Amino acid sequence: MSHAVTICPSILAGDFAALGAECRALGEAGADWIHVDVMDGHFVPNITFGPQMCAALRPHVTGVMDVHLMIAPVDPYIDAFAKAGADVITAHLEAGPHVHRTLQAIRGAGCKAGLAINPGTGIEAVGHLLDDIDLLCVMTVNPGFGGQSLIPAMVEKVRALKALTAGRPIRIQVDGGVTLRTARSVAAAGADLLVAGSAVLQGGPAAYARNIAALRDAALGVLV
Ligand SMILES: O=C(CO)[C@H](O)[C@H](O)COP(=O)(O)O
Numbered sequence: 001m002s003h004a005v006t007i008c009p010s011i012l013a014g015d016f017a018a019l020g021a022e023c024r025a026l027g028e029a030g031a032d033w034i035h036v037d038v039m040d041g042h043f044v045p046n047i048t049f050g051p052q053m054c055a056a057l058r059p060h061v062t063g064v065m066d067v068h069l070m071i072a073p074v075d076p077y078i079d080a081f082a083k084a085g086a087d088v089i090t091a092h093l094e095a096g097p098h099v100h101r102t103l104q105a106i107r108g109a110g111c112k113a114g115l116a117i118n119p120g121t122g123i124e125a126v127g128h129l130l131d132d133i134d135l136l137c138v139m140t141v142n143p144g145f146g147g148q149s150l151i152p153a154m155v156e157k158v159r160a161l162k163a164l165t166a167g168r169p170i171r172i173q174v175d176g177g178v179t180l181r182t183a184r185s186v187a188a189a190g191a192d193l194l195v196a197g198s199a200v201l202q203g204g205p206a207a208y209a210r211n212i213a214a215l216r217d218a219a220l221g222v223l224v
């Protein structure tokens with residue numbers, strides 16, 4: 001069944017010399033969330049932003065600042081990202097042995113707690129964590145880089161996780177390879193939030209509103 005989704009543009013695909021302006025342009029183009037990909041060169045083979053960048057961007061984000069931590073360890077940095085203005089902090093299940101403690105620390109810092117799972121992680125791993133998460137981020141690519149192709153097997157995983165979380169106030173987010181061609185399948189499988197970097201930011205600021213609207217329509221099954 002089709003339902004309206006929230007598009008979460010990832011500034012990973014933006015102009016790194018002008019990220020404040022990118023966040024403003026995305027907000028003006030109708031983005032309710034801004035997804036910030038934090039990578040440490042250790043948990044993933046790429047390095048991007050830290051809490052200082054999030055704090056600098058915060059005044060330029062009108063909606064939800066959604067911080068995706070691809071770092072290990074996570075716990076020493078939670079307070080810094082919360083103080084930087086994150087609304088949602090998402091940590092990876094694979095980032096350490098004490099993810100339950102991490103999720104509680106995120107809520108304790110006043111943020112919504114997100115849990116991300118890599119493509120190779122089974123859904124049974126999240127079963128005991130459902131009371132402690134507000135958002136479940138299903139990685140539909142291997143984390144570390146934008147512009148990859150969505151792994152088709154992840155669509156069934158989204159469907160299974162939607163069933164597992166039924167009746168709970170948990171939003172399902174998909175991250176990686178969301179395009180006009182793939183948005184419909186993940187939305188139909190139950191995703192509520194679609195992260196999209198390349199698909200939204202391609203064409204520059206003049207194209208953002210059109211790209212966001214096209215992705216929303218594609219998720220609903222409207223031909224675009
Ligand atoms: O977490 C991520 C990569 O690890 C990014 O959020 C994701 O890849 C978005 O980029 P794109 O839409 O271009 O795939």
Ligand SMILES: [Fe+2]
Pocket residue numbers: 010035036037068175195
């Ligand atoms: Fe991400």
